[in-house]
């Protein structure tokens with residue numbers, strides 16, 4: 001079938017699919033556990049659910065609380081990796097691996113066995129190394145990172161939630177331990193404090209589903225943002241980043257997520273998940289209740305229903 005016709009038929013289906021998804025996930029909203037390591041996250045109402053789909057031509061479909069801001073947390077690791085990948089290119093992989101960890105995102109154990117080189121850029125240790133690379137490269141790394149995210153989200157208003165940032169710092173002992181441990185292996189070059197400020201800073205940015213779907217469009221379009229024409233990665237780098245999202249984007253549940261959803265995606269403990277289908281669309285979903293792996297329980301189900309009902313996935 002002609003690609004264009006297939007895409008137009010897909011678009012026509014989506015409003016009804018979103019209605020069905022919202023109905024079907026509703027009993028799941030109470031089953032997840034909202035992140036409770038900082039008060040700002042534990043106070044978020046678990047009944048929230050939002051979803052936004054954006055096609056690379058800009059067509060948009062949304063449902064629920066798709067314009068309510070939430071803490072993007074680890075989804076920000078995709079944006080920081082994009083910046084670091086553009087700086088170091090393939091040399092990046094001397095500092096951080098590209099294998100699934102099979103361990104929780106904040107695990108310390110593997111790091112010791114592997115001499116301070118994190119398994120991949122999406123576990124906390126890996127994202128802290130990425131923050132170090134950005135810290136060493138830019139004069140004002142946090143503002144550079146935020147400006148980059150504002151640019152790809154096409155939203156100048158995006159900002160950090162200062163309450164979340166302060167709590168991340170107050171309760172960030174495990175991340176500090178990871179950073180210091182890697183410093184002992186000389187895999188952190190800047191001051192640990194500066195690196196953690198950047199890491200906590202980008203985790204504390206707030207976005208909504210519409211913003212996130214917009215921001216992921218460059219990954220759905222071979223590295224070029226289709227709505228601005230700006231290139232952030234070349235096609236090979238975009239392929240590689242998407243491969244990492246598929247194998248590592250949802251931590252030790254990445255196999256299950258790939259099996260059920262069939263899209264490269266990234267989750268965060270704020271309950272967001274953003275995913276893409278190359279050449280077609282990006283989709284972001286938000287529901288704060290998490291499963292045992294720290295991924296949005298209803299959010300992952302919504303994405304599974306999305307690919308199942310529409311029949312579209314990367315496979």
Ligand SMILES: NC(=O)CC[C@H](N)C(=O)O
Nearest residue numbers: 073074105203268269294
């Ligand atoms: N998985 C996540 O979203 C973790 C991010 C969180 N800020 C942390 O460092 O623990």
